[in-house]
Amino acid sequence: MERRTITPRPNWQRTVEEQGLIYPLTRHPDGSLRPYWDESAYYSFTLAEVEALEETVEELHRMCLAAAGHMVTEGRLADLGITDPRVAAAVTEAWHRRAELPSVYGRFDLRYDGTGPAKLLEYNADTPTSLVEAASPQWFWMEERFPGADQWNSLHERLVDAWRKQAGLLPPGPLYFAHSSVDELGEDLMTVAYLKETAEQAGLATGWISMEEIGWDTLSGRFVDNELRFIRSIFKLYPWEWLTTDAFADHVLDTLDNGGGTGSTLWIEPAWKMLLSNKALLAILWELYPGHPNLLPAHLDGPRDLAATTGYVAKPLLGREGAGVTVHPPGSPPAAPTEPSCYQQLAPLPVFDGNHVVLGAWVVGDEAAGLGIRESSGLITDAYARFLPHVIL
Numbered sequence: 001m002e003r004r005t006i007t008p009r010p011n012w013q014r015t016v017e018e019q020g021l022i023y024p025l026t027r028h029p030d031g032s033l034r035p036y037w038d039e040s041a042y043y044s045f046t047l048a049e050v051e052a053l054e055e056t057v058e059e060l061h062r063m064c065l066a067a068a069g070h071m072v073t074e075g076r077l078a079d080l081g082i083t084d085p086r087v088a089a090a091v092t093e094a095w096h097r098r099a100e101l102p103s104v105y106g107r108f109d110l111r112y113d114g115t116g117p118a119k120l121l122e123y124n125a126d127t128p129t130s131l132v133e134a135a136s137p138q139w140f141w142m143e144e145r146f147p148g149a150d151q152w153n154s155l156h157e158r159l160v161d162a163w164r165k166q167a168g169l170l171p172p173g174p175l176y177f178a179h180s181s182v183d184e185l186g187e188d189l190m191t192v193a194y195l196k197e198t199a200e201q202a203g204l205a206t207g208w209i210s211m212e213e214i215g216w217d218t219l220s221g222r223f224v225d226n227e228l229r230f231i232r233s234i235f236k237l238y239p240w241e242w243l244t245t246d247a248f249a250d251h252v253l254d255t256l257d258n259g260g261g262t263g264s265t266l267w268i269e270p271a272w273k274m275l276l277s278n279k280a281l282l283a284i285l286w287e288l289y290p291g292h293p294n295l296l297p298a299h300l301d302g303p304r305d306l307a308a309t310t311g312y313v314a315k316p317l318l319g320r321e322g323a324g325v326t327v328h329p330p331g332s333p334p335a336a337p338t339e340p341s342c343y344q345q346l347a348p349l350p351v352f353d354g355n356h357v358v359l360g361a362w363v364v365g366d367e368a369a370g371l372g373i374r375e376s377s378g379l380i381t382d383a384y385a386r387f388l389p390h391v392i393l
Contacts, residue, residue, distance in 0.1 A: 079284070081318070101266070103268070104162055106363045117293040119296050134155060135155035158364035175199060234268065308331060311345075312328050321381075358381045
C-alpha cells in the first residue's frame with residue numbers, strides 16, 4: 001500500500017460531475033471550497049494485499065451476522081438502545097425472516113496501513129454513502145490514467161446481480177427509491193439515483209420519491225406516493241432509528257412487511273440491519289471473538305483498562321460521519337458521555353504524507369465488492385474528509 005502523487009486531469013471537476021459525482025467540492029468552516037474528490041494523489045495496492053483484504057472483509061461480515069444472531073437470541077437489543085417493544089419485535093421478526101427480505105449492501109470502515117492485519121472501526125450496513133464515487137468515477141479515472149491496471153471494484157456488477165437474484169422477494173408493483181430532500185449536498189440523492197439505476201439494469205420496475213413526499217392514506221391504511229398509488233416496496237436512504245421514531249413511526253410498524261406477507265410495505269434495507277449499523281456491535285464482537293486479529297477491544301460500560309493503557313475512542317451508538325466521536329489518549333482525564341456510546345481502543349489512523357487514511361470496504365450480498373479510500377486532516381474521519389482513487393499495480 002502506497003500513496004503516490006499525480007497531476008489531476010484537466011477539467012476533472014466537470015468529468016466526475018458528468019459521471020454522477022455532483023458533489024466534488026466540500027465547503028469548509030472558513031467558507032472555502034476544497035476538493036472532496038481528490039485526484040492529486042492515489043493509493044496503489046498489490047494483488048496479494050487486496051485478496052487478503054477481501055478475505056478479511058468476508059470473515060468480518062460472517063462474524064457480524066453471528067453477532068446479530070447472538071443479540072436476538074440472547075435478548076440484547078437494549079444494549080443497542082432498542083427499548084421500544086414494538087421496534088424490538090420488528091427487528092427480531094425481520095432477523096428470523098431475513099431469507100425472505102431483500103438486503104443489498106454495507107460498508108466496513110477499516111484501519112489498514114499495509115503492514116499488519118486490518119482492524120474494524122465500524123460497520124455501516126443500513127445507510128452507507130460514498131458509493132457513487134467508489135463504484136463509478138474512480139473506475140473511469142483508472143481506465144483513463146492507468147489503462148491496463150486493475151482496481152478492487154466489482155460494485156456495479158454485483159449490485160445489478162444482487163437486485164436480479166432478489167427480484168422474486170419483492171411484491172408486485174414498482175420498487176420505489178427514496179432519499180430525504182433535506183440533503184443539501186446531493187450525496188444522498190445521487191446514491192439513491194445510482195442504486196435505482198442498478199435495479200433498472202436488473203430488470204426491475206422502479207419509482208422515485210422523497211421521504212417527505214410519502215403520504216398516508218387513512219382510508220386504506222397504507223403508504224402512498226404523490227399520485228395516491230400504494231407503496232408496496234421501497235429502498236430508503238433514511239436510517240431505521242429515524243423511521244421508527246418520526247411522526248409516521250406507528251404507521252411504519254403497523255404496516256411493516258417483514259417477509260410474512262401480512263404487511264403492506266417492504267422496506268430496504270430491512271429492519272434487522274439495525275443490528276449491524278449500531279456501534280454496540282463492536283463491543284458484542286469483542287465479547288464473542290476476544291483477541292481476534294481484525295478487531296479492536298471495545299466495551300459498552302465504559303473504557304475499562306483502555307483509559308490507562310492504550311487510550312480509547314468514545315463513539316455514540318448511532319453517530320454518523322464522526323459526529324460526537326471523542327478521542328481520549330492514555331491517561332487523559334475521564335469525560336462523561338453525553339449519550340450512549342461504545343468505547344473502542346484507540347488505534348490512530350495511519351498517516352500517509354500527513355493525511356489520516358481509512359479504507360471503506362464494500363459488501364454486496366455477502367461478498368466483498370470494492371474499496372473506497374477517504375483521507376482526513378485529523379484522527380476523526382468527518383464530513384470534511386476527501387475521497388481518493390486507488391489502483392492495483
